[in-house]
Structure formats: C-alpha cells, structure tokens
Amino acid sequence: MIGNTRFLIATHIMVGLAGKKMYMDGQPLNSEYMAYSVNTNPVVIRRIVSELKRAGLVDAKTGPNGGAFIAKDPSRITLADIYNALKDGGDIFNVNECKANHCCVIGRGIKPAFTNLVGEAESALLDVLAKKTIKEFAIETIDKTLRDEYKDQTSTIEELVQKVQQDENSTFEHLEKI
C-alpha cells in the first residue's frame, strides 16, 4: 500500500454513503456524483466500490436512480474494515520482493525477522483503524466541518446538512441532483 490514494478515496466514498444514511434519505449515490466530490473519474469510484462491495460493506443497484449504498449500520463498520477491503490493503512495507542473498547469514535471516516486524507494525496500525467507526469518522468529517463553517453548535446536524445542500445546490446543478 501507500503511495496510492485508494484508501483515502475508499474512506471518502464510505463517508459519503454513511452521511447519506445518517443524515439524509439513505438513497443510492451514483458514481458520477461521488466522482464529482472526490474529483476524479466515475470509473475510479466504481472500481473501489466494487472492492467495498466484495467485502460486504456496500451494495449497489444498477438502472435509473441506482448507485451505491451502505450495506451495514455505519456504527458497525470500522476503518480497518475499509482498509482490509482493498486488495492492496496488506503489507505496509514491501517484504515480498525481498531477494536477499542466501549465501550470507543475514541474507538468510532478514526476511523472517522483517516479516515478523511488519506483522507487528501492521497489527498496531489495524488496532488504530479498528477503533474508529465510519460513523465516528463521518461525524468528524461532516458534522465538524459544517459547525465550523456556519459557526453553529446548536442546530441539529440534519438542519445544517439541509442548509449546506441549498448553498451547494448551484454547484451541483450540472449533476441535476445533490
């Protein structure tokens, strides 16, 4: 992993779908809309959605008003689930391509020792990710941003979401929906 932006995009998608369920109508979001938000091509979104789907985190409908929607309660999905859903999720450090020379003691010993270390490191990483649900993360992303922008700590988040939808509507006109 790393270097690529797939985990970031997958998380972005999941925040969108979780937010849609938590604060709005829970209807599907199509790939064109999500691509607009992520600022990329719809196919990039569909590729990642397809992996999230395989992991059972989202579901999707074809046809008019189709799109992706979250398949579980947002409080029951953690960022570790998202990380693991991605094909290249494993292996923080590349130990697979270790081709150390077995004619040398260190060459023989380095791969098992390093593999062990990478295992510890990865499990520490997953512990962090597993502690954060996509519900919490969506709140950090959406709720916090809206309250900061509107300097409003008292309205319900549903009210603020409605407000921002109106404000943003013009920018989404070409998509003919919010």
Place this chain on the structure above:
Amino acid sequence: MIGNTRFLIATHIMVGLAGKKMYMDGQPLNSEYMAYSVNTNPVVIRRIVSELKRAGLVDAKTGPNGGAFIAKDPSRITLADIYNALKDGGDIFNVNECKANHCCVIGRGIKPAFTNLVGEAESALLDVLAKKTIKEFAIETIDKTLRDEYKDQTSTIEELVQKVQQDENSTFEHLEKI
C-alpha cells in the same frame, strides 16, 4: 512509503553494520559487499547509506578499506530511527495528493479528518518501531539464524559467526573478503 523495498534494504544494511560491530572487528563494510548480501547493485546501497549517514546513524570512509560503519552503539539505534532516516519515510497513506472537491462538504472535511487519522496511525507504527533496537533486531536475524542452522544453543555467537564465515568463505571469494 510502501511498495518500495527501501526500508527493508536500509534495515538489512544496518543489521550488517551492527553485526560487524557486535560480533566482529567493526571495520567498514563496502558497498560491493553489502550489495552482494542484499542482492542488488552497489549504487542502490550507497544511495541508502547516504541517507542513513545524513541521519547520523552510519558513517563512511572513502579510499582503500573504506566503506560504511555504524556511528552509534547498536543498542541506541531503533528501527524508528532507520524509518525516519529515509526521505520517503513519512506518510503511510497518501493524503498529500488529496484533491477532493471543495464544492462539497465532504470534500472540504475529508482532508483534515484523514490527516488526523494518518497521524494517529503513523504514530502507532513508530511506537512499534521505536521499541526495537537494531541490536535486538540483529540478534533476531543473525543469532537466531545461526543457532537454528547449527542447532547449537551453547556456543557463543562470536564462535558461530566465525564458523559460518569459514563455511561461507568460498561463496565470497570473488569479493576477496568476507
């Protein structure tokens, strides 16, 4: 990071230099020799050594019998030091190239929230790496391998290193040194 094998190679190099100091004469190892053990090109080694040097972990001498040697006590260098010494050490997940659309609430909120998360994840990772010194890691790599290979739990490690050097000598002949 990730995808590349630089951290693995840097660790391999450091195990070699630590082992040379801990179990042998502490004399410099040249890049040709290390390249043989890592099974790559000497320039690849020199590039990484140069980064380790900048971080103060190793030092190097030019000229005959030159090469790199460890600059501190192996018990005072952790794997986190090695990780941080590498230019591309930071950023487990790519959040720099986040180009989410600011016309959308999530697009505005995702980057700070994700940056925060990456910070937590990275610090958990560094905690794991900081707990392991290169001395411990060299023992796991060299000591363990030799005792397994010779099924010998009683000799000193220096004795086993001498033994394996004799056994390996033939394979290093073309390098004219072990």
Place this chain on the structure above:
DNA sequence: CCTATTTGTAACTGAATCTGTTACAGTAAT
C-alpha cells in the same frame, strides 16, 4: 416492450515511481 440510466469490467494511455546501471569526480591509504 422500449428507452434511459446506471453498474461492472476490460482495455488502453500517459505520468510517475522504482530499480538497476553506467559513468565519473572526489577522497584517502599505501
């Protein structure tokens, strides 16, 4: 049943990254 909309996936492209390599100036030991 027909049409419009949307997913899912294959195939291709250009850009970027990674690794290996050659080359050579600079430095130090003998």
Place this chain on the structure above:
DNA sequence: ATTACTGTAACAGATTCAGTTACAAATAGG
C-alpha cells in the same frame, strides 16, 4: 602515483497508478 572507495548525476526498463473510453448487463418507468 596508483589503487580502492564513496557520492552523485544521468539514464533506461519495468512496473504501478490514475484517468479515460467503451460496452455488455441490469433495472426502472413509461
């Protein structure tokens, strides 16, 4: 002086990544 190294620039090939086009399959709604 000569020989043996480092340090670094420059380049090439392989691989990966992101974006794009294209199209079959599925489905909603008239």
